Amino acid sequence: MTNHWIDIKNTNVAIIMGGNAAEAHPVGFGWVSEAMQHNDAKLVVVDPRFTRSASLADVYAPLRSGTDIAFLLGVIRYLIETDQVNHDYVKAYTNASFIVREDFEFNDGLFSGFDEETGTYNKESWFYELDGEGFAKVDPSYQHPRCVWNLLKKHVDRYDFDTVSNITGTKVEDYQAVCEVIGSTHTHDRVATFMYALGWTHHTKGAQNIRSMAMIQLLLGNIGVLGGGVNALRGHSNVQGATDMGLLCQGLPGYLKLPNDNDVNLETYLRNYTPVPLRPGQTNYWQHYPKFFVSQMKSFWGKYATKENDFGYDWLPKWDLQYDYTKHLDMMYHGQVNGLFVQGVNCINSQPNRNKVLKALSNLKYLVVLDPLATETATFWQHADQFNEVNPASIQTEVFRLPTTLFAEEEGCIVNSGRWMQWHWKGANPPGESKPDAEILSGIMLTLKQMYKDEGGKLPEPIEAIKWDYHTPSFPHGEEVAKELNGKDIATGRQLDNFTQLKDDGSTECGCWIYSGCWTEAGNMMARRDNHDPSGKGITPGWAFAWPMNRRVLYNRASCDVNGKPWDPKRMILEYTDGHWHGIDVGDFNMKLPPQESAHPFMMQPEGVGRFFALKMLAEGPFPEHYEPMESPIGTNPLHPNVVSNPAVRMLPGVKETLGSNKEFPYVCTTYSMTEHFNYWSTHCRLAAISMPETFVEIDEVLARDKGINNGDWVRISSKRGAMETKALVTQRLQPLKVNGQWVHTIGLPRHGSHNALIRKSFTCNVLTTEVGDANTQTPEYKAFLVNIEKAKGI
Amino acid sequence: MDRRQFFKLCACGATTSAIAALGMMPGEAMAAPREYKLLRAKETRNNCCYCSVGCGLLMYSHGTVGKNSEQSIFHIEGDVDNPVNRGALCPKGAGLVDYVNSPNRNQYPEVREPGTNEWKRISWQEAYSRIARHMKDDRDANLIETNEAGTTVNRWLTTGMMTSSAQPNEGGFITHKFARATGLVAIDTIARN
Numbered sequence: 012m013t014n015h016w017i018d019i020k021n022t023n024v025a026i027i028m029g030g031n032a033a034e035a036h037p038v039g040f041g042w043v044s045e046a047m048q049h050n051d052a053k054l055v056v057v058d059p060r061f062t063r064s065a066s067l068a069d070v071y072a073p074l075r076s077g078t079d080i081a082f083l084l085g086v087i088r089y090l091i092e093t094d095q096v097n098h099d100y101v102k103a104y105t106n107a108s109f110i111v112r113e114d115f116e117f118n119d120g121l122f123s124g125f126d127e128e129t130g131t132y133n134k135e136s137w138f139y140e141l142d143g144e145g146f147a148k149v150d151p152s153y154q155h156p157r158c159v160w161n162l163l164k165k166h167v168d169r170y171d172f173d174t175v176s177n178i179t180g181t182k183v184e185d186y187q188a189v190c191e192v193i194g195s196t197h198t199h200d201r202v203a204t205f206m207y208a209l210g211w212t213h214h215t216k217g218a219q220n221i222r223s224m225a226m227i228q229l230l231l232g233n234i235g236v237l238g239g240g241v242n243a244l245r246g247h248s249n250v251q252g253a254t255d256m257g258l259l260c261q262g263l264p265g266y267l268k269l270p271n272d273n274d275v276n277l278e279t280y281l282r283n284y285t286p287v288p289l290r291p292g293q294t295n296y297w298q299h300y301p302k303f304f305v306s307q308m309k310s311f312w313g314k315y316a317t318k319e320n321d322f323g324y325d326w327l328p329k330w331d332l333q334y335d336y337t338k339h340l341d342m343m344y345h346g347q348v349n350g351l352f353v354q355g356v357n358c359i360n361s362q363p364n365r366n367k368v369l370k371a372l373s374n375l376k377y378l379v380v381l382d383p384l385a386t387e388t389a390t391f392w393q394h395a396d397q398f399n400e401v402n403p404a405s406i407q408t409e410v411f412r413l414p415t416t417l418f419a420e421e422e423g424c425i426v427n428s429g430r431w432m433q434w435h436w437k438g439a440n441p442p443g444e445s446k447p448d449a450e451i452l453s454g455i456m457l458t459l460k461q462m463y464k465d466e467g468g469k470l471p472e473p474i475e476a477i478k479w480d481y482h483t484p485s486f487p488h489g490e491e492v493a494k495e496l497n498g499k500d501i502a503t504g505r506q507l508d509n510f511t512q513l514k515d516d517g518s519t520e521c522g523c524w525i526y527s528g529c530w531t532e533a534g535n536m537m538a539r540r541d542n543h544d545p546s547g548k549g550i551t552p553g554w555a556f557a558w559p560m561n562r563r564v565l566y567n568r569a570s571c572d573v574n575g576k577p578w579d580p581k582r583m584i585l586e587y588t589d590g591h592w593h594g595i596d597v598g599d600f601n602m603k604l605p606p607q608e609s610a611h612p613f614m615m616q617p618e619g620v621g622r623f624f625a626l627k628m629l630a631e632g633p634f635p636e637h638y639e640p641m642e643s644p645i646g647t648n649p650l651h652p653n654v655v656s657n658p659a660v661r662m663l664p665g666v667k668e669t670l671g672s673n674k675e676f677p678y679v680c681t682t683y684s685m686t687e688h689f690n691y692w693s694t695h696c697r698l699a700a701i702s703m704p705e706t707f708v709e710i711d712e713v714l715a716r717d718k719g720i721n722n723g724d725w726v727r728i729s730s731k732r733g734a735m736e737t738k739a740l741v742t743q744r745l746q747p748l749k750v751n752g753q754w755v756h757t758i759g760l761p762r763h764g765s766h767n768a769l770i771r772k773s774f775t776c777n778v779l780t781t782e783v784g785d786a787n788t789q790t791p792e793y794k795a796f797l798v799n800i801e802k803a804k805g806i
Numbered sequence: 807m808d809r810r811q812f813f814k815l816c817a818c819g820a821t822t823s824a825i826a827a828l829g830m831m832p833g834e835a836m837a838a839p840r841e842y843k844l845l846r847a848k849e850t851r852n853n854c855c856y857c858s859v860g861c862g863l864l865m866y867s868h869g870t871v872g873k874n875s876e877q878s879i880f881h882i883e884g885d886v887d888n889p890v891n892r893g894a895l896c897p898k899g900a901g902l903v904d905y906v907n908s909p910n911r912n913q914y915p916e917v918r919e920p921g922t923n924e925w926k927r928i929s930w931q932e933a934y935s936r937i938a939r940h941m942k943d944d945r946d947a948n949l950i951e952t953n954e955a956g957t958t959v960n961r962w963l964t965t966g967m968m969t970s971s972a973q974p975n976e977g978g979f980i981t982h983k984f985a986r987a988t989g990l991v992a993i994d995t996i997a998r999n
Contacts, residue, residue, distance in 0.1 A: 037897075249974065253970065328959065330961065349940075445913065464883075697908070
């Protein structure tokens, strides 16, 4: 979230799209209710299903799953055409006036630079036109035909109401109602917030779904202000922290980059990731990249990281390909992987195409599962009726199941969606011999260190060097590691106040620069419990610590005009008066600078402004474009039949054959959770299991009638990947939609089930799902794939 | 409480006092009510482990602080001081004590030997040694030190790791160090799920 949960109370319009906060984040949704009751806010919900959020909405519009971009680009067209644009904001704080290179094009569904053979883009032309000094050329009058504003207008021009309605299945009058409410926030005194979750990320164009919305927020001037922003409602309690910790195949903590093969040495690496400003007078905050990186290497390798050995740079692995889990699972499936650690993840239930996951795990030599619960992943080799048809004797995988603690039995910090780092305390010992993950991994690491010391082996240096100098190396305490994340001055041992004190000469150590300030000489800032809200705007500066710098609203410089005057006095975050900045939050800029010099609120960008045109950042284009899901129920793209789905998706060999057509599988299936569900954990918790004792599938009344299915009947659902049986719930919450001249039915399949827990034995929905993912993140398309459904005998 | 409610309450109180003054109060009840169950419990602050609203929790456990006495959590509720949830929890969070005390908790390190159909309890030390042995054999055989262009790459692709999104940051950082020091590239979280 750019903002945070409580801040939702400051909004005038909450738009929930690609999520269902009332169901999945019920307590967070309380702040939407607060806004509705005390700020006269309107709630807009756009979802294929009439969800719990929808049932509380002022305006609800159904859409066909996988058509969000068409929906949102149509909103942009509407806003521009009706001139409901916050022009002051757009002019000052976005790249609307920037001029794009002459060779940039968009024709018939493809941007310039597409290579048919590799299915990737050469992004050279997706950039600004530069002047002699390397600065981007701009035209504040918007006269230049290739300034971003004119390109954007042209790009969205195709998305008129009828076209959008034809693609999305949303009725024009419903659509118009949504557009009007959103448009009402273009003035300085009104603001909208967008709340989204996996309903936007689980698509082959998930990143572009979110971008389309961010572009609307820029047009309306809704980013960096109270009650506004781009708000991802994250799933797991510490998935924000796991992402901050860089636990991804191409990441390092603090959103630094794991080097790739092109970053041949430290000098090249730092050059590649330290941007040069694209406009004069920029803060260009990533210019400090070398300080963040070198300090992190000191926290990795300690005294072994020296200037002479490039601070241990060569010990970091480099990537040549994106080895996300679907790619690695595919390698496992093809017998190219020997070992896998699975920490708190239930792969066999969660990862797409269960049959493939099962085969992949069976090919492993060793599998190490660290989990507080007895998951089906650890017992994938056990036969379980029709749910897991295997022969244990033929599976040669050695499986270790290691019991871990859970939240109540360990101390530490988890980060909520609003970037609050909240410290928690241990309440009891875990059962049996369970241990925290950090202790288990330390046990393995120390054993491995000893083995390399005794036996030698390949590249022992990083294993020897990795800094494990905790008070008790076999069990690093949360407090010690938290201090390490904050960082310290190595010579004096003093904890750093914040990341502005980091150096690139090896004299400071810091595990994660964005966390710096969380544990200073004054102590543990994350454990603070002053819930005082002096401004009444929901900013509780003394409660826990919000990264970065205890800042509660990101990009908050954009809440004021260029001269430092708040756009809306009632929504003041910061203000420049009497030669000083003051306000209710920590400024997201250098508060020593006068307003005109700090008037580039998006200071992590080398041009300091928000981008309608995303340059080379994304795989499938600098503007979003509507592409059909990989399995499209209409089998065509009404905008450009030659480019039906996202042309830049990664298609691993053999995966194309696992995709079905709308002839064979005519219905759209979408997955989600109810309040009592939580990724299969809750199947092990008695109360949740009692309230959700078995699985079901939601189908609309028309389809049920056509198929002769009654409420409570057993049904068989099949996709090209597999089939499962469950019970039907016939509901009005789903309605057939008229799309491109045909009726499209959506089937709703909650992500629930287990054959090994406290609920009735059942299949899980990943029997059906596809592994093809977003072209940037590779998040699988769990929200829009094709199935068939028929009545079945039952289990 | 609004003005009207305030007056009602006052009126009610006055009536009760009047009745007592007339000596009409009931006598002492002999059966004492059961003591409030959280009164003697130990209270620990935590955060909900499910979604990322970050609701504050109060966890109540029994047991003395004596060395041989085990704390056991028997009740969890919302923390009214936490500004994000102000004491509220959703149905899932309200049932957290059933997660802590689930009958399906793992208890001991175990191994399933290749081709067999059972779990075998092992010691932590055996688990560490056998896992480290697997890792070292695989890493020594398959670590790629340089690519075709001769660039040092030091990547180990034949082992991978799915990492937790529910453990604290501190565990996450230890996990990151563990992975990169050995050369693992194929690490991922449920963030992508």
